[in-house]
Amino acid sequence: xxxxxxISIENLRFERDDTTVVSCDQLHVNVGEIxxxxxxxxxxxxxxxxLLTTAIQPQxxxxxxxxxxxxxxxxxxxxxxLFIGHQSAVKLTLTAEENLAWMAESExxxxxxxxxLESLGLAGYSDIPCYKLSAGQQRxxxxxxxxxxxxxxxxxxxxxxxIDRDGVKLLERCMEDHVSSGGAVVVSTHQDLDVxxxxxYSVLGESLLRAYS
Amino acid sequence: xxxxxxxGFYAYLRRxxxxxxxxxxxxxxxxxFFVMASTxxxxxxxxxxxxxxxxxxxxxxxxxxxxxxLSVGGLFAGDYQDGSLEQLLIxxxxxxxxxxxxxTAHWLITGLPLTLVSPLLGLMLFLPEAGYLPMTASLxxxxxxxxxxxxxxxxxxxxxxxGGMLLALIVMPLYMPVIIxxxxxxxxxxxxxxxxxxxAILGAMLAAAIALCPLAIASVLRLTSIN
Amino acid sequence: MNWVWFYxxxxxxWFYQTTTRWLPWLSLLAFMLLATGLxxxxxxxxxxxxxxxxxxIIYMHVPASFLALVGYFLxxxxxxxxxxxKMKLSYMVMKAAAPxxxxxxxxxxxxxxxxxxxxxxxxxxxxARITSMxxxxxxxxxxxxxxxxxxxxxASNKASAVLALVGTVNIPIIYKSVDWWYTLHQPSTIKLTxxxxxxxxxxxxxxxxxxxFYCFYVVALCLFTRVEILRRERKTxxxxxxxGSSNNAVEGEK
Numbered sequence: 001x002x003x004x005x006x007i008s009i010e011n012l013r014f015e016r017d018d019t020t021v022v023s024c025d026q027l028h029v030n031v032g033e034i035x036x037x038x039x040x041x042x043x044x045x046x047x048x049x050x051l052l053t054t055a056i057q058p059q060x061x062x063x064x065x066x067x068x069x070x071x072x073x074x075x076x077x078x079x080x081x082l083f084i085g086h087q088s089a090v091k092l093t094l095t096a097e098e099n100l101a102w103m104a105e106s107e108x109x110x111x112x113x114x115x116x117l118e119s120l121g122l123a124g125y126s127d128i129p130c131y132k133l134s135a136g137q138q139r140x141x142x143x144x145x146x147x148x149x150x151x152x153x154x155x156x157x158x159x160x161x162x163i164d165r166d167g168v169k170l171l172e173r174c175m176e177d178h179v180s181s182g183g184a185v186v187v188s189t190h191q192d193l194d195v196x197x198x199x200x201y202s203v204l205g206e207s208l209l210r211a212y213s
Numbered sequence: 214x215x216x217x218x219x220x221g222f223y224a225y226l227r228r229x230x231x232x233x234x235x236x237x238x239x240x241x242x243x244x245x246f247f248v249m250a251s252t253x254x255x256x257x258x259x260x261x262x263x264x265x266x267x268x269x270x271x272x273x274x275x276x277x278x279x280x281x282x283l284s285v286g287g288l289f290a291g292d293y294q295d296g297s298l299e300q301l302l303i304x305x306x307x308x309x310x311x312x313x314x315x316x317t318a319h320w321l322i323t324g325l326p327l328t329l330v331s332p333l334l335g336l337m338l339f340l341p342e343a344g345y346l347p348m349t350a351s352l353x354x355x356x357x358x359x360x361x362x363x364x365x366x367x368x369x370x371x372x373x374x375x376g377g378m379l380l381a382l383i384v385m386p387l388y389m390p391v392i393i394x395x396x397x398x399x400x401x402x403x404x405x406x407x408x409x410x411x412x413a414i415l416g417a418m419l420a421a422a423i424a425l426c427p428l429a430i431a432s433v434l435r436l437t438s439i440n
Numbered sequence: 441m442n443w444v445w446f447y448x449x450x451x452x453x454w455f456y457q458t459t460t461r462w463l464p465w466l467s468l469l470a471f472m473l474l475a476t477g478l479x480x481x482x483x484x485x486x487x488x489x490x491x492x493x494x495x496x497i498i499y500m501h502v503p504a505s506f507l508a509l510v511g512y513f514l515x516x517x518x519x520x521x522x523x524x525x526k527m528k529l530s531y532m533v534m535k536a537a538a539p540x541x542x543x544x545x546x547x548x549x550x551x552x553x554x555x556x557x558x559x560x561x562x563x564x565x566x567x568a569r570i571t572s573m574x575x576x577x578x579x580x581x582x583x584x585x586x587x588x589x590x591x592x593x594x595a596s597n598k599a600s601a602v603l604a605l606v607g608t609v610n611i612p613i614i615y616k617s618v619d620w621w622y623t624l625h626q627p628s629t630i631k632l633t634x635x636x637x638x639x640x641x642x643x644x645x646x647x648x649x650x651x652x653f654y655c656f657y658v659v660a661l662c663l664f665t666r667v668e669i670l671r672r673e674r675k676t677x678x679x680x681x682x683x684g685s686s687n688n689a690v691e692g693e694k
Contacts, residue, residue: 017593018675053303078305087296091228093235102228103300129235365606369599373589382585383603386578387610390617397624418613429606436523436598437590 005064006031006153006184007052012061014044014051022047024061027201029153029186032179034195037188039203045188046086048203049157052186053083082151086158088142092131096122096141099130104148116147120170135162143167146174154178156187169194221306225314233322243284243323244330250276251334262339269338270348270399274355274392277327281356282388284323285363286380288315289371289434298371298434308431316364316427324356340399347402347412354415355395361419361426362387368433391418450527452669453678459662467659473652481645488642494558497551499646503653505548505569508576509611511541511657515583516608519601529665531597532672534604535587536664540657542580549573568622572615579607593672 007029014022022044029035037045050056052063054070054077063070065077090099100113117126120140130138139162146154154175160168172195175185179197187193233240254272255265292298301311331352332345340348366384370376394411401408481499488495515537521530552570553563564570583600590596638646673679 018672050299055299055303075305078303081303083300083303085296085299087294087299089296089300091232091291091295091297093232094228098231102224369586369603370589372595376589379585379589382578383582386575386582386614387606389575390610390613393617393621397621400624425609429602433599433602436602437595 005029006066007186008064008067009052010062010064012051012058012063014047014056014058022051022058022203024048024203029184031182031184032197034175034179034185034187034193034198036193036198036200037186037203038190038200043203045203046157049083049085049155049186049188053081053155054078080151081153081155082145082149083155084142084145084157084159086161088139090130090138090141092138093129095127095129096133096144097126099141100144100148103142103145112148113144116144117141119147120144121166136164136167139163140167143171143174146171146178152183154183154185154187156185156189158189159187160189160191218307218310221310222314222317225311226318229315229318230321233318240322241326243280244326246283247276247280247327248330248334250279251338254338266339266341269335269340270344270403271396272338273331273334273340273348274352274396274399277331277352277356278359278388278392280327281323281359282363282381282384283377285319285360285367285384286370286377288319288364288367290367290376293371302435308434309427312364312430312434313423313427316360316430319364320357320360324353324360327356328352341403343405344399344403347408348399351395351398351412351415354412354419355391358391358415358419358422359388361422362391365426365429365433368430369437371434372437391415394418450525450529452529452532452673455529456666456669459666463659463662466655466662470652470655470659473648473655477645477649477652481649485642485645486639491559494555497555499649501548501551501555502646503650504544504551505573506650507653507657508541508545508548508573511537511544512576512579512604512611513608515541516601516604519597519604522597523601523605528672529669531601532665532668533661534597534601536661536668538580538584538587538600540660540664542577542584544657545573545577545580549577566622566625568619571622572618575614575618576611579611583607 005028007027009024009027011026012022012024013020037048039045047056051058054074065073065080070077089103091102094102096117097110097113100116104113114123114126117123120143122137122140122144125133125137130141133141139159143159143163159171163171168191172193175187175193176195179185251272254268258268259265289298292301301308328349331348334340335345335348363380363384366380366387367376369383370380373379394415398408398411398415401411477499482496485496487493515534518530518534518537521527522534549570552573556565557563583604586603587596587600590599670679670682
């Protein structure tokens, strides 16, 4: 492998109530690649992403970030990742701009957030409370974080939910730009991605394996 | 990334205040509950000023407690449902500060208005004049205690769909010392005793709660909100 | 670090096998102590000068109140061990301790009420100790309710462990507050506190009863924990073997 591994997973196992939900012997995420996680519903895609974001702790195994265990360099690691989950974390009472300023967790110039919203097709919606926006637009507000963050690693859980065809294209370009500038993307989706250099990884939870056999 | 540890505190304080500012009706309901419930007592017991004066301090304290308890359940519920709680848990910062910011916002939205309105209720329930100052002072400190303790319960029940009643079960025993010293402060004031003594104990409880509750809340959120 | 023994201690299988060996003896001991204490206390201890025979309920009341409180701390300690060392067994002990503790607290309150009627003419008095006991019962209820609220076993374990710990921090505060509250409102006519010193003839059977209650508590805790172990480990092979062999035994008897 020419590229160095950003993330390497070794023998990761996560159990919930004595059922193995995620079991992943070996998985690498390299700089400059888009990793697509695939699998049927309930196969543990979301759980794997949540393990990667440290929202939940595995029972066994380690996740290494640049060769160091993420438990050791937790702060550094968390500063370098950006996670957008099923729930978009968009506050409905706040405006799109307020939401972005809030989620950026740092000083954010109004111009920058306006530009990000504009490039996601939300020009003119920046000062409207988000409950007035449609589901797809709310999703776009959440995705605008991608343009504002300087995180190296993106974790996207079903990012295309409620997004129209143009939005999907836009997001795909975003991902490509990000990996070409030295980042990496881990994305779980059922859709076929129209991007270069996408690598696939299939998860199949043990509970499902048992159901099939 | 936030520069200072205290940034998380202010950021969450500001956001929660802004959110309740946008939904004033919802934010005001604990206060309205407090006033409405207290007027049930003369209807249910007696309108006689002498009898009301005797129990006024207790009534006001009990309903302040209930109002806080009913409102504290929503402290983390919204954040849990829309995913911002998960974002908070994976953000590179000390969890205690945002938690404290959120609880402070809760107190500013419920405890402080309750404290400010309590003299009005004192008037309606014929609270003796010497009781007003002790009442507002004890409510100010006491409701902050209630917000902090209630937030522990709210964190414990955040991932449960119907956590409201359970929250009450969990939190009420923890509230008992607060109401004992809170109501006693008012009673001491009315009886002409040194009411600053029970008030000081209430202050000590608040100090302990500020030190310990955010730690408990933060660890509970990490342990149980994810399932 | 050699923690192997510690983790072995935390093995449900080890616990199950050890208690299978010890439980009959412990049960016998508990039964004998309780029987001795009851016969001695109810039949042979001298009457109280003021309260007559009705004081004899202390032989139930005092040990029950004692263990109700000890049980709460034990539950919290088990929860803490579970949180710190991620030990499954100690969560099971915690879960088993809650209903037993709640039952003992209820027993203490009930016997207190029965004792109260002939002694001071009322089933219920807002006395400091009784009120504290009632709050303890509420604390138990909170932990019990939280335990059954979660679908996820792990979340349930951790949440109730933290709640038990929060309760432990609060118990001294609650007790002191209630004590203080009682002195504030104490009516001068009713005086609940019994004579500070007990006659040895009365005290010795009480001591036997307390010991008996302790043994009984341990027996009950082990039994509840064993049920919990079987429930949680039902998918493991050793539980399967156990159930298989007991089925065979039943069939053999037929």
